[in-house]
Amino acid sequence: MKTLARTLLITAATLLVCAPTWAQFAKAEDAIKYRKSALFVMQQNFGRVAAMAAGKAPFDAKVALDSATNAEFVAKLPWAAFGEGTDKGDTKAKPEIWLDKPKFNDYADKMQAEMAKLSVAAKTGNLDTIKVAVGGVGGTCKSCHDAFRQ
Amino acid sequence: MKTLARTLLITAATLLVCAPTWAQFAKAEDAIKYRKSALFVMQQNFGRVAAMAAGKAPFDAKVALDSATNAEFVAKLPWAAFGEGTDKGDTKAKPEIWLDKPKFNDYADKMQAEMAKLSVAAKTGNLDTIKVAVGGVGGTCKSCHDAFRQ
Secondary structure, three states: OHHHHHHHHHHHHHHHHOOOOOOOOOOHHHHHHHHHHHHHHHHHHHHHHHHHHOOOOOOOHHHHHHHHHHHHHHOOOHHHHOOOOOOOOOOOEOOHHHHOHHHHHHHHHHHHHHHHHHHHHHHHOOHHHHHHHHHHHHHHHHHHHHHHEO | OHHHHHHHHHHHHHHHHOOOOOOOOOOHHHHHHHHHHHHHHHHHHHHHHHHHHOOOOOOOHHHHHHHHHHHHHHOOOHHHHOOOOOOOOOOOEOOHHHHOHHHHHHHHHHHHHHHHHHHHHHHHOOHHHHHHHHHHHHHHHHHHHHHHEO
């Protein structure tokens, strides 16, 4: 019993010390703003490459590579900001994110994997290779937004 | 005269073809949103390390390193979005930015240099070393905001 009591005490103390999962942000609103900001920066960089792939912007291998590199890096950042308690507020995130975190995380992982492939493709400087990789990223954006974004 | 006429024609054609400097963004508002987003993501990451340096958050060498790495990378991004025509709108940027671009760019470069030093400091895992580097970054934030932010 003494051991149980001790365990409970330690658990209670841990719960008191552990802040909510958005605690790396000062408040939930900051977490929401953070993930939206990161996703916007990512989308703008990806969009630049996608526009070249679609023939809507002239192909510039250097700009494509820089943009793909930026998008790949920033794609890692939003996910830490989807902690518990960040489902309400100025956000289009669906409650389903917190109801099925494994599926959401899987989508996030897939997007990052495709973004890494785009970065590799951009290094070739070959527009056709880039087009294929852009399609791969685009698919992961759409499937995640369809499932988890209002 | 023929050469002059030809030069003028080429210049006119170039001006028609060359889009404004925010052209890597679809509209000026996107450029403003982009730089604000990048600066927010940077500030949140830097702020996490600064809080540890100030003793306001428990020191976690891994989190400090990740955050400093993120801040260093994202610190490179906002500057492309301060093109001509992005001085008006939902922004606290002072007109002085576009009146003294060399000084503004110099401040931006200094901040990035200090952010790179912070990244190096975070790799040591030594809080005292990190504290010094945080101070260096903080100084560059302040001097630029004092001069160029409303």
